[in-house]
Amino acid sequence: MKHLLMALSLMLSPLAMAERSELGELQVTEVVGDLQHPWALTFLPQGQGSLITERPGRLRWLNAQGQLSEPLGGVPEVYAKGQGGLLDVVLSPQFTEDRLVYLSYAEGDAQGDKAGTAVGRGRLREDMGALDDFQVIFRQQPKLSSGIHFGSRLAFDREGYLFISLGENNQRPTAQHLDKLQGKLVRLQADGRVPPDNPFVDQQGARAEIWSYGHRNPQGLALNPWSGRIWLHEHGPRGGDEINIPRKGLNYGWPLATHGVNYSFLAIPEAQGERVAGTEAPQHVWEKSPAISGMAFYTAERFPAWQHNLFIGALADQSLIRLQLDGDKVVHEERLLKDKDWRIRDVRQGPDGYLYLLTDAPDGKLIRLGLEKGQ
Template sequence: MMSSVLLGLCAFNVIAQPFPAAEPLPKASTRALAVETVAERLGHPWAMAFLPGGGYLVTERPGRMRVVNEAGLLGPPLKGLPHIAATGQGGLLDVVLDRDFAKNRRIFFCYAEPDAKDRSLNSTALASSTLDREGNVLKDLKVVFSQKPKLRSSLHFGCRIAQSPDGTLFLGLGERSSFKEQAQMLDSHLGKIVRIQPEGGAVSGNPFAGKADALPEIWSWGHRNIQAATLTADGKLWVVEHGPQGGDEINLVRPGKNYGWPVITYGENYGGGRIGKGVTQAPGMEQPVHYWVPSIAPSGIAELTSDRYGPQWKGSLFIGSLKIQRLHRLQLDGEKVVRDEILLPDLRERVRDVRQGPDGLLYLLTDSSEGKLLRVKP
């Protein structure tokens, strides 16, 4: 049972202020980029990881994971996955290789996990497995985290993973849409980022460890629906989240901070109408580093650490758009976004994932029943 640790909806005095104008719309780049198809005929691909020696590990939301070789040939679906609730926005979602993959062959993946007794209930889970040398079977399956509570919903699973240099895992979790108030409850995992050990369990240094009425896995709270996460070279955790209608955000996440949903937002209800008191600021709640009005439905994020596209782009963040079907480059000055540049405006593909490959180039996954793995070349 949820205790009423409902902070923000009742405990804060919100700042009554006019709803702000949108930030200036980004401009399309005049720079020419080449897009090369690496693989196609993927079924709603959601995430990719680069295998040592070449090839890719790709998840497909309907509940498949497969190896794609360097030539783009799709391998058969891997055996050994757990039961997956592939419904609505749920299914098999993010995947990352363990930092010691070359030694232990371990991967981490997250997915919509059905309740063992009632399959109509589900939540986001994180599991580990080892990939056999032939790339056909996942072994040693272990569920290392299950979001609480499980609910009857097919929306807002979140499900993006970032692994820190010490091996601990950050997992971005959605608030399951109709249950958005729980993003402000510290005894619920909904609308949170959690930090856990690779074998399972909260990290002892988490900000709410040992506190009553708070779950020890929680790292930050007040999130809506996290669709991308990355740890940049300087060790900072950046996440991208979907807003409602408008108000998509990129946030720089710090431990114990409250990112405001659904108390503050730059978006509004679908069909119009302000959410709650219709404010964008409140004491004790963080502001996004950057936001989009109208929505672009961002998904995927990568920091470019190479100079393959020239020195000016090194250090930028690259974010995909599902709705507008393009790529954005966010130029940073410290922790501020100083430029939002549209790339590939004629792509006409829903960009679900963005990663930098071992070759220093950017790779994209496109979300459709005939999804593609794309390489972006200067």
């Protein structure tokens, strides 16, 4: 860890920027730039740097000295249209033994007209040059997207189950259809097999992969380190971005229940109100959509003032949202970095206790964020 911290200090831009937050002075530092629409970040163990996805279809290795690799080999072909492309990246819970890297991405159909979310895994070479033996373990069916609402975040729980968030491809009613994988959170074993205790395993006409349903476009997924439960957040339409804590087999409402309206300001045709019988109310809701993406619980000791906080990136609001938690309840909110004009796509806690942010742009950046003097 000491070697990693020394290397990180060397690779950071000397043009560190400072600004105030409610909890003190922020230290904002550019780690690396010239990333083309970076989407997700994961840290490798033992000071080996990190992996970064770029939406056009590239996986890059950033070493501990701040050098960005050429695109890695062995990455699947992606449907790089609209919001589609190479999306999330996470490591196997047993990465130090198996070196497996999981990728989510938009995958086109045979005609290239429609697409859906796919997930696969490959073994990262010791030289970091490629993923070997990449195998697709999951495909969203049917393929209905023309370039939007892929969802596509990945998270493992404490038992090693893989959760995959899936957008409804802008086909609203499908989020309520249990025979389709649009607008769902699915739960799989690490190799893609369906766990026998999934809620719809024995229900005729329902997909056995489904854990929960009625989601719109979930682009935040993380394991709450204190409760052990998976948290999910999703884009609303115009208004109504939500945080949910998805429970087994439950319906989270979209498009029947929503706090938002269409982008045209007209009502969602299927909507019956903000609360609808038989559906779950959001854990937290924004009446005005920040357009949320990425999510990280803060557990490190470096900045005690951030402990038991949840950090979420915002695209339209161009900010980092800090949520103070009391158990599962959001008790305070602060918007950070509002003057930077950054569309924040992903946020992760680094092994050094800093937060790391990816900005979604043709010349995107990896940013390191901390508090002055470990406040």
